[in-house]
Amino acid sequence: MKESDSIFESRLSRVYDELKWLYMELYSNDTHSFDYFIGMLKRQFDARSDELKEWDDARTIVEEWYRGNDIVGMMLYTDCFAGTLKGVQSHIDYIKECGVNYVHLMPLLKTTPGKSDGGYAVADFGTVDERLGTMEDLSDLSAACHRNGIATCLDFVMNHTSEDHEWAVKAKQGDPEAQARYFFYDNWDIPNQFEKDVPQVFPTTAPGNFSWCPEAGKVVMTTFYPYQWDLNYANPMVFNDMTEAMLNLCNHGIDIIRLDAVPYIWKQLGTNCRNLPQVHTIVRMMRLVTEVVCPGTLLLGEVVMEPDKVVPYFGTPDKPECHMLYNVTTMASTWHTVATKDVRLLEHQLDTIFSIPKDFTFLNYLRCHDDIGWGLDYDYLKQFGVEQVAHKKFLNDFLTGKWLGSPSRGELYNDDPRLGDARLCGTTASLCGIEAAEYEQDDLKLDWTIRRDIMLHAFLLTQSGIPVLYSGDEIGQLNDYSYHEDPYKWDDSRYLHRGAFSWDDAAKRHDPTTRPGRIFTSLQKLLTIRRTHDVFEFQADTWIVPTGSDHILGIGRYFKGEKLIALFNFGDDDGVAWVNDDEEFTDLFTGEKINGKEVPVRCHDFHWLLHTYEPAAPVKKEEPELPTEKKEPQVPAKKKEPQVPAKKKEPELPAEKKEPAKDEQPAKEKAPKRKSSKSTAAKSAAGRDSAKKAPDSTTKTKKNATSSKSKSTARNSSARNSGAKKRANSKSTVASKKGSSK
Numbered sequence: 001m002k003e004s005d006s007i008f009e010s011r012l013s014r015v016y017d018e019l020k021w022l023y024m025e026l027y028s029n030d031t032h033s034f035d036y037f038i039g040m041l042k043r044q045f046d047a048r049s050d051e052l053k054e055w056d057d058a059r060t061i062v063e064e065w066y067r068g069n070d071i072v073g074m075m076l077y078t079d080c081f082a083g084t085l086k087g088v089q090s091h092i093d094y095i096k097e098c099g100v101n102y103v104h105l106m107p108l109l110k111t112t113p114g115k116s117d118g119g120y121a122v123a124d125f126g127t128v129d130e131r132l133g134t135m136e137d138l139s140d141l142s143a144a145c146h147r148n149g150i151a152t153c154l155d156f157v158m159n160h161t162s163e164d165h166e167w168a169v170k171a172k173q174g175d176p177e178a179q180a181r182y183f184f185y186d187n188w189d190i191p192n193q194f195e196k197d198v199p200q201v202f203p204t205t206a207p208g209n210f211s212w213c214p215e216a217g218k219v220v221m222t223t224f225y226p227y228q229w230d231l232n233y234a235n236p237m238v239f240n241d242m243t244e245a246m247l248n249l250c251n252h253g254i255d256i257i258r259l260d261a262v263p264y265i266w267k268q269l270g271t272n273c274r275n276l277p278q279v280h281t282i283v284r285m286m287r288l289v290t291e292v293v294c295p296g297t298l299l300l301g302e303v304v305m306e307p308d309k310v311v312p313y314f315g316t317p318d319k320p321e322c323h324m325l326y327n328v329t330t331m332a333s334t335w336h337t338v339a340t341k342d343v344r345l346l347e348h349q350l351d352t353i354f355s356i357p358k359d360f361t362f363l364n365y366l367r368c369h370d371d372i373g374w375g376l377d378y379d380y381l382k383q384f385g386v387e388q389v390a391h392k393k394f395l396n397d398f399l400t401g402k403w404l405g406s407p408s409r410g411e412l413y414n415d416d417p418r419l420g421d422a423r424l425c426g427t428t429a430s431l432c433g434i435e436a437a438e439y440e441q442d443d444l445k446l447d448w449t450i451r452r453d454i455m456l457h458a459f460l461l462t463q464s465g466i467p468v469l470y471s472g473d474e475i476g477q478l479n480d481y482s483y484h485e486d487p488y489k490w491d492d493s494r495y496l497h498r499g500a501f502s503w504d505d506a507a508k509r510h511d512p513t514t515r516p517g518r519i520f521t522s523l524q525k526l527l528t529i530r531r532t533h534d535v536f537e538f539q540a541d542t543w544i545v546p547t548g549s550d551h552i553l554g555i556g557r558y559f560k561g562e563k564l565i566a567l568f569n570f571g572d573d574d575g576v577a578w579v580n581d582d583e584e585f586t587d588l589f590t591g592e593k594i595n596g597k598e599v600p601v602r603c604h605d606f607h608w609l610l611h612t613y614e615p616a617a618p619v620k621k622e623e624p625e626l627p628t629e630k631k632e633p634q635v636p637a638k639k640k641e642p643q644v645p646a647k648k649k650e651p652e653l654p655a656e657k658k659e660p661a662k663d664e665q666p667a668k669e670k671a672p673k674r675k676s677s678k679s680t681a682a683k684s685a686a687g688r689d690s691a692k693k694a695p696d697s698t699t700k701t702k703k704n705a706t707s708s709k710s711k712s713t714a715r716n717s718s719a720r721n722s723g724a725k726k727r728a729n730s731k732s733t734v735a736s737k738k739g740s741s742k
């Protein structure tokens, strides 16, 4: 047996029983499909380049490589940032200068202009959009990122395909096998039953969850836009082929797979079609699959739901699912706090996050490519007399600048008058008020709005987990209103914050008299502080510090002799935080020495106060213990035991446990075409000065001894080695839906 075969076999044998069990349970003992699935895994394993396999090895030894306080992400659209993938590659120096070592390349696969949902309607999972480059460019870019110590992340849009995907095209032509990959109905009876329980994602821009497909003369499920057809994961061929598509992306050097809209992937009549148990089975299988084929890969779940729906996607300690999840409620609660200037909801929300096991990694962010949905804890807010519909209206009024005195400049998204619901768009800088201040040429206003922007970033970086910047935020980029003129974009206000990156502004980033310079240099300073202090490590204890003010948020962190008291004044007035900690602190940002009893905090400003405890002197044996004058370090009150998510039910044994016949393909299924991943990977590998030996820092002994040192060495050594039309379209679909439902 070849060495690589034995590696595959040994990894597979570790997960085989569970994988088979889950698969058989989900797919009613379909052994043919399962055998095909296993064969596909082996093909993808064989196609993985030696260099990526070395990367896998380094990362499996230092499992927590992605959790360090030095990891910083940035999400960017290839076209907005630099035109093409090659363009992005030519700006790696800038990405590095931003302190970023994880870059999320927004959807870049083949899509249809005007029917793309920002790239989230994929027409071919194995081809890069020709306007952006080729699969080879993608491999080259990820290899170049790796050489520079940067991990790459890509969306895996698994819930749906574009209606121009080859399966959808065949389905339109009436091919039953292709139609079985989606949800097709002869009439509106079943769709109408679904509609009773399934909420709408785009109630204004794409109402309803189904669309009429005139070519097929049938109704098709379209949870998102009418041109995004939901895949039917109850069909094992869909799961097999989609998993293969995901692994192919990993084999092009993608390190982090963002499981787009994952809660939606399983549909069942009579339910809301969100977060069904089968979704977890599929995610768990995907995790197992990556552990076999590409164990260096991380899964990032896009679960934009309330906290109790999000956390289960981490899985359990013995059956993990996603490695990372978005901290969406904290993000939304942050903007609530900007508008209300009342930190109590944020304190409550952070308390929930602080009680989750520390090794559950959250991805923290202020803004992303999507809207801000007001998924707040209204049960908690009820005690203050807050009512959902009125509150959402207030938040939207404030953040769009309609509220008297508000400097924010956002726009509404999917305003649904039926439910009194609307979401919100805008860049961080414009929502902070910088745009209005510049427009009004009001220097004083500019000062405090920039201060607020920096304070929010400091708050972001205070949280445990991975901070991810939205490209452009590092230079305070403002809203882009040009989408109003573009017929492909004008009915989707998310394009407000998806403008082209301003390289002119970026050129001013070192000039402290400019907006980009003020924000960029402050952010860099914050990031440097964060990566040089242990207290920002994920293992730190975290707690809410009462401040005696509803406008000032206090967060405590303690780790390895460092105590941080972080204070954020969300209010419009200068205030005092009654921290009542009579110790001397140093503000890490300004260098100021401050006593922790009562701390003045300017409006829209923050403090990162650090107190370091000297290590206790070693106790000499045999000598009498001398009384020491040193005060005992004030270690934060012991936290509640973290609530471990309820253990998942053990899957029931499939009724019949037939042994699969290993060498046969499923009768119905044609072997999908192999992508050129092998040759592409080989080509890109050939261009590298890779040292084939495994990084010497990645030995198990060292891991235990100097975990954080070996962690960063592993990272670095891995790096070394290695509109009108649209409007018409949605209108006509709506029209046809209505027409045919009659």
Ligand code: GLC
Residues within 6 Å of the ligand: 117, 118, 120, 121, 157, 224, 260, 261, 302, 369, 370
């Ligand atoms: C995710 C994406 C969003 C997209 C949707 C449909 O939520 O973040 O931009 O519209 O999926 O794919």
